[in-house]
Amino acid sequence: MENFGLLMQGFAAALTPMNFLFCLLGVTVGQFVGVLPGLGPVAGTAMLIPLTYGLDPIPSIILLSGIFYGAMYGGTITSVLINVPGEGASVITCIDGYQMAKQGRAGHALGVAAIGSFVGGIVAVLSLTFLGPSLAKYAMQFGPPEFFSLMLFGLLLLVGLIGKSIIKGMIAAIIGMLLALVGQDPGTGAERFLFGQLELLGGIDFVVLAIGLFGLSEILSNTEENMELNRPEKIGSLIPPRSEWKASLMAILRGTGIGGILGLIPGTSASIASLMSYSLERKVSKSPDRFGKGAIEGVAGPETANNSYAGAALIPLFTLGIPDSPTIAVLLGAFIMHGLTPGPLLYQKNPDFIWAVIASMFIGNFLLLVMNMPLAKYWARIALIPYKLLFPIILLVCMVGVYSVNMSLWDIGLTIAFGAIGYCMKKWKLPSAALILSFVLGKKIEFALVQTLAGSENGILVLFQRPVSATLLTLCGIILAFGLYTTIMNKYRDYLATDETA
Amino acid sequence: MKRKWTAWVVSALLVAGVALAGCGQQKAAGDKGDGEKAVAGYPKKPIMAIVAFPAGGGTDIVARSILKTAEKYTKQGFVVDNKPGAGGAIGFTALAGAPKDGYTIGLLNAPTLVLAPIQLGDKVKYKLDDFVPIANFVTDPGVFVVAADSPFQTLKDFIDYAKANPNSVKLGYGGPGTSEALALRSLEQTNDLKIRKVPYEGTGPQLTSLMGKNIDIMIANASEIYPQYEAKQIRVLSIGSEKRIDMYPEVPTYKESGFDYVQVAMRGLGAPKGMDPRQIQVLADAMKKAYDDPEFKKHAQDLHLPLDYMGPDDFKKELQRQDTFYRAEFAKSPW
Numbered sequence: 067m068e069n070f071g072l073l074m075q076g077f078a079a080a081l082t083p084m085n086f087l088f089c090l091l092g093v094t095v096g097q098f099v100g101v102l103p104g105l106g107p108v109a110g111t112a113m114l115i116p117l118t119y120g121l122d123p124i125p126s127i128i129l130l131s132g133i134f135y136g137a138m139y140g141g142t143i144t145s146v147l148i149n150v151p152g153e154g155a156s157v158i159t160c161i162d163g164y165q166m167a168k169q170g171r172a173g174h175a176l177g178v179a180a181i182g183s184f185v186g187g188i189v190a191v192l193s194l195t196f197l198g199p200s201l202a203k204y205a206m207q208f209g210p211p212e213f214f215s216l217m218l219f220g221l222l223l224l225v226g227l228i229g230k231s232i233i234k235g236m237i238a239a240i241i242g243m244l245l246a247l248v249g250q251d252p253g254t255g256a257e258r259f260l261f262g263q264l265e266l267l268g269g270i271d272f273v274v275l276a277i278g279l280f281g282l283s284e285i286l287s288n289t290e291e292n293m294e295l296n297r298p299e300k301i302g303s304l305i306p307p308r309s310e311w312k313a314s315l316m317a318i319l320r321g322t323g324i325g326g327i328l329g330l331i332p333g334t335s336a337s338i339a340s341l342m343s344y345s346l347e348r349k350v351s352k353s354p355d356r357f358g359k360g361a362i363e364g365v366a367g368p369e370t371a372n373n374s375y376a377g378a379a380l381i382p383l384f385t386l387g388i389p390d391s392p393t394i395a396v397l398l399g400a401f402i403m404h405g406l407t408p409g410p411l412l413y414q415k416n417p418d419f420i421w422a423v424i425a426s427m428f429i430g431n432f433l434l435l436v437m438n439m440p441l442a443k444y445w446a447r448i449a450l451i452p453y454k455l456l457f458p459i460i461l462l463v464c465m466v467g468v469y470s471v472n473m474s475l476w477d478i479g480l481t482i483a484f485g486a487i488g489y490c491m492k493k494w495k496l497p498s499a500a501l502i503l504s505f506v507l508g509k510k511i512e513f514a515l516v517q518t519l520a521g522s523e524n525g526i527l528v529l530f531q532r533p534v535s536a537t538l539l540t541l542c543g544i545i546l547a548f549g550l551y552t553t554i555m556n557k558y559r560d561y562l563a564t565d566e567t568a
Numbered sequence: 569m570k571r572k573w574t575a576w577v578v579s580a581l582l583v584a585g586v587a588l589a590g591c592g593q594q595k596a597a598g599d600k601g602d603g604e605k606a607v608a609g610y611p612k613k614p615i616m617a618i619v620a621f622p623a624g625g626g627t628d629i630v631a632r633s634i635l636k637t638a639e640k641y642t643k644q645g646f647v648v649d650n651k652p653g654a655g656g657a658i659g660f661t662a663l664a665g666a667p668k669d670g671y672t673i674g675l676l677n678a679p680t681l682v683l684a685p686i687q688l689g690d691k692v693k694y695k696l697d698d699f700v701p702i703a704n705f706v707t708d709p710g711v712f713v714v715a716a717d718s719p720f721q722t723l724k725d726f727i728d729y730a731k732a733n734p735n736s737v738k739l740g741y742g743g744p745g746t747s748e749a750l751a752l753r754s755l756e757q758t759n760d761l762k763i764r765k766v767p768y769e770g771t772g773p774q775l776t777s778l779m780g781k782n783i784d785i786m787i788a789n790a791s792e793i794y795p796q797y798e799a800k801q802i803r804v805l806s807i808g809s810e811k812r813i814d815m816y817p818e819v820p821t822y823k824e825s826g827f828d829y830v831q832v833a834m835r836g837l838g839a840p841k842g843m844d845p846r847q848i849q850v851l852a853d854a855m856k857k858a859y860d861d862p863e864f865k866k867h868a869q870d871l872h873l874p875l876d877y878m879g880p881d882d883f884k885k886e887l888q889r890q891d892t893f894y895r896a897e898f899a900k901s902p903w
Contacts, residue, residue: 206779209780250744251744252743253767265658267653386775386776395770396623402629403632405871473649474653520767521782523736
């Protein structure tokens with residue numbers, strides 16, 4: 067319990083008026099960054115780093131990590147209310163969250179997301195406190211082969227999960243994979259699908275694709291409909307009805323687990339955590355057909371997972387000095403700027419610093435919950451703004467968000483192009499979510515496969531020789547076989563049924 | 569009625585904002601012409617510094633720390649503008665095409681800056697000649713790194729083992745087309761080796777893989793592995809600088825280890841060609857003073873930056889040396 071004593075000292079440091087103020091500032095800014103589409107935690111943290119130069123290290127890092135986990139809370143809000151993901155990790159929340167809002171249950175969705183985020187965040191910080199070092203060591207064993215199999219497993223869970231038709235889901239997923247190929251081949255450096263545009267050398271940015279496919283297409287397709295839609299007048303209570311408590315709670319617990327584990331694994335991201343959680347919720351649900359029509363688990367699980375991920379992802383940074391996602395890499399830069407070296411010696415060399423930051427994360431998560439529960443009501447009023455006023459604002463915010471990523475007008479053009487594609491996909495009922503998820507996973511799968519093959523003496527066989535990877539691949543096989551079996555049986559039953567009626 | 573009123577106010581504000589922004593730009597354009605006046609009392613307003621990599625990255629950190637100290641001597645602030653993308657090519661292109669009024673400069677990363685035009689030819693819209701070097705601050709050498717418990721004690725151990733067991737050693741590197749890839753290519757050719765080269769995105773994942781035993785050895789930049797080196801989790805076998813450096817005093821150079829090659833990543837400052845040479849001299853003097861300032865020295869030490877000052881002429885010569893060297897390498901066989 068030595069850590070406990072240190073943590074208490076950390077609280078003493080984090081609760082000094084100055085540090086408390088910066089914690090409050092960090093989570094507030096984080097929440098706004100999360101709400102604004104395109105402006106994700108990466109951009110938010112990067113933009114504020116220069117502002118912290120004049121500060122001491124402790125308030126600076128408290129502020130910057132507050133932005134990081136605060137953004138995970140904020141991202142939910144726009145996903146639920148206007149079907150535009152505030153940041154990458156909330157893409158999946160659009161599916162059921164927006165449906166809930168349409169049914170007048172925006173309050174429930176926001177409420178359960180805030181509670182889940184709080185639980186996920188606190189559990190992750192607890193494990194950072196007590197289990198950090200030993201967990202991080204275990205996660206290091208995770209090499210490219212394991213990573214490849216894990217991503218493949220994730221992708222398989224997702225295919226056919228979204229949308230009504232499996233074929234259409236597959237088409238969208240394959241387009242996503244193709245878009246992921248744009249850029250440089252990770253193994254040979256060969257240029258692919260650049261069409262002479264140097265801007266494409268680094269690949270298509272996730273934010274550009276997400277804002278175009280979701281944000282712009284949503285605006286386009288809504289404007290052609292009746293601009294004065296019948297909108298629910300009441301936001302409703304924040305606490306979901308008692309009948310949904312158990313389902314929500316279980317989803318929150320599972321989400322915490324998934325986010326926590328993935329946070330430790332290098333190369334993952336909060337988006338992957340949230341979409342893995344969504345797939346799991348749908349798999350374990352007794353009534354999977356409710357998903358896509360406003361299932362509360364579809365909001366509770368993923369929103370918990372991305373917060374729990376945000377906390378857990380700090381473990382490898384604090385204990386090993388290794389950033390395992392882009393946001394964390396920015397945070398690492400901030401540590402270095404302030405003369406702190408994250409890594410094995412941080413706990414020994416700067417204990418007052420590390421425990422103050424950990425304590426501030428408890429405080430920050432609590433602040434976010436307190437802020438979110440009452441504020442959700444006011445946020446939800448966004449849904450009551452007439453479209454003709456709301457859409458131009460969203461459009462502007464989306465474009466500013468996209469521009470802020472690389473400060474490039476090219477990205478804005480690309481976003482508009484993806485907006486048009488997203489609109490067509492809506493018309494053809496191709497699920498955009500399947501496209502974007504396979505885009506995210508496709509890049510990572512390819513890279514992991516190239517790494518696996520480059521380092522393997524037995525070619526592709528190594529995937530089956532390493533226990534974790536082999537287990538995951540076996541699960542993939544089972545899912546495929548089961549999927550095939552049920553499809554065939556359903557067809558057969560349909561065939562019998564039509565036979566009888568005929 | 570009330571609603572209409574609000575709409576009017578909002579539109580009026582917007583129009584005013586746009587008009588103001590437009591005026592600002594006109595003013596900036598007007599400054600460009602008068603040459604003689606531009607030098608007297610230069611700089612008169614903050615200078616923009618383009619960084620071709622994201623905020624919080626290695627280059628950004630160097631830029632912000634030197635420029636912050638340099639403000640003391642220029643009496644004007646610097647505004648860092650991060651323009652990342654296409655491995656730096658976007659930012660370098662922006663710098664090459666920037667106004668030559670003395671108020672836009674940028675960070676030059678070598679050999680990245682040198683390599684892109686050689687490899688990609690016309691697709692890159694800048695040439696090395698488009699830049700005038702001002703000063704170099706950091707020379708970050710490449711390093712071969714193994715886990716603390718690795719059987720390789722020296723670079724020679726690794727080379728001998730790789731020679732005896734072709735295609736068995738797994739080495740992590742930054743991916744094709746990087747200066748690391750070129751160093752490895754040379755290592756393989758001169759020693760007739762076959763190494764399994766595993767690409768990584770960034771040093772972090774590489775270190776994880778090294779400690780998790782998924783790779784046997786890795787090549788990275790000296791400044792990026794210091795924490796793990798300090799904690800004795802890894803050992804540095806050899807370093808790519810001309811001479812040994814203070815940060816890793818006991819680590820022999822590639823040359824000492826029997827690999828005749830220099831592999832360094834440089835971070836310096838440059839201006840677009842066509843900027844007034846007297847303005848460049850003003851900045852070069854300010855940068856030299858900032859480099860010698862104890863405040864910057866202290867900061868650099870905290871950041872584990874391998875410092876290496878070069879004035880405008882030396883930096884230019886070094887960039888040209890790299891250009892000649894890599895062009896010859898590319899002529900031998902493209903990568």
